[in-house]
Amino acid sequence: MPNKEDTFEKELKNIKIESKKAPFPDIDFELENGTDDNTINDKIVRPNTSTSLFDNIPDSKELMEEKKVDDVFRELEKTAADLKIHEAIEKEEKKQQKSKKKTTIIIILSVLLVLSISLLFLSMYAYKNREEIKKAAKPTLVPTLEPSTSVTENQLPAELTDLNSFQLLVDFQHALSKDYVPANLATPYLNSTTDVIQVNAEAGEMAKQMKAAAESEGISLTVTSGYMNYKEIEERAMDIISMNGEEYAKANGFLAGYNEHQTGLALDFTDDPTNINNTAAFKDTPAGQWLFAHAHEYGFIQRYPEGKESITGVNFEPWHYRYVGVDVANAIYNKGVELNDPNYTFEEYYNIEK
Numbered sequence: 491m492p493n494k495e496d497t498f499e500k501e502l503k504n505i506k507i508e509s510k511k512a513p514f515p516d517i518d519f520e521l522e523n524g525t526d527d528n529t530i531n532d533k534i535v536r537p538n539t540s541t542s543l544f545d546n547i548p549d550s551k552e553l554m555e556e557k558k559v560d561d562v563f564r565e566l567e568k569t570a571a572d573l574k575i576h577e578a579i580e581k582e583e584k585k586q587q588k589s590k591k592k593t594t595i596i597i598i599l600s601v602l603l604v605l606s607i608s609l610l611f612l613s614m615y616a617y618k619n620r621e622e623i624k625k626a627a628k629p630t631l632v633p634t635l636e637p638s639t640s641v642t643e644n645q646l647p648a649e650l651t652d653l654n655s656f657q658l659l660v661d662f663q664h665a666l667s668k669d670y671v672p673a674n675l676a677t678p679y680l681n682s683t684t685d686v687i688q689v690n691a692e693a694g695e696m697a698k699q700m701k702a703a704a705e706s707e708g709i710s711l712t713v714t715s716g717y718m719n720y721k722e723i724e725e726r727a728m729d730i731i732s733m734n735g736e737e738y739a740k741a742n743g744f745l746a747g748y749n750e751h752q753t754g755l756a757l758d759f760t761d762d763p764t765n766i767n768n769t770a771a772f773k774d775t776p777a778g779q780w781l782f783a784h785a786h787e788y789g790f791i792q793r794y795p796e797g798k799e800s801i802t803g804v805n806f807e808p809w810h811y812r813y814v815g816v817d818v819a820n821a822i823y824n825k826g827v828e829l830n831d832p833n834y835t836f837e838e839y840y841n842i843e844k
């Protein structure tokens with residue numbers, strides 16, 4: 491490809507050659523008015539034509555410049571077009587950024603909305619169920635043994651494992667299941683610190699007779715608690731644990747599934763209807779002493795006697811009596827007399843090793 495500029499130069503040369511061939515234009519010289527020939531050379535001589543031939547010949551420089559201007563224009567046009575495109579792109583980018591920002595803000599707002607709604611519902615739920623949550627927050631004792639009601643591996647007598655037996659054994663090795671509710675629960679009238687005392691019907695009938703006998707001797711007996719379901723025991727156990735710790739709860743027989751009150755065969759007594767008084771001091775009250783001497787006659791035994799904590803696994807509880815039936819209660823009592831051990835236990839009687 492021939493260079494543009496070369497072509498241009500060539501053309502320019504041609505023009506100049508052509509112009510030299512052309513006849514030289516006539517130029518008349520005019521003398522200035524009032525001047526003589528002598529001064530003619532001193533006077534300004536100017537051509538009477540206003541143009542010269544060369545004026546019409548495009549100067550290579552001019553041409554070059556025109557060309558350059560064209561180029562510049564083209565360049566400018568191009569630049570302008572580029573600028574327009576660039577502007578458009580920028581505009582589009584800004585638009586996209588804006589919409590991106592919008593989308594991000596919408597997402598953040600939606601997330602915040604969802605979060606606050608969840609929080610609202612959560613706090614509403616928490617408020618509604620504050621009691622349950624409080625309870626759940628309390629430490630729970632996980633029984634070390636699966637609650638079982640048919641323990642045969644220890645070769646225990648059947649009456650100790652039969653759920654309907656008055657001798658049903660409940661201790662830390664022999665638990666009652668969550669769902670165990672004894673049959674034959676009744677609500678006999680027993681002077682009590684609570685409105686209604688639930689107890690096994692036979693045990694309740696015998697307790698009534700025992701209470702009447704005590705009263706005939708001027709002893710007032712008041713029942714503070716009878717049957718308790720698993721949940722009630724669990725709640726009490728949790729309260730005790732949260733106040734005094736797990737060891738204390740266990741030492742006092744308060745672990746859900748391991749408490750005799752779930753059998754409906756245990757009753758707690760006090761001598762003062764206005765005071766539950768489930769303390770060791772009950773032992774020395776007239777009511778405590780009377781029960782200790784006569785309960786067996788009505789089928790009851792002191793289940794956790796003094797000094798036998800290592801055998802029963804539970805602290806001394808002079809107020810807690812357990813119905814085992816008149817025959818067994820008498821047998822245990824007589825064995826104690828025979829062994830000169832007034833605190834002879836249910837465990838010892840059945841030779842239950844722990």
Ligand SMILES: [Zn+2]
Pocket residue numbers: 751756757758809810811
């Ligand atoms: Zn009790």
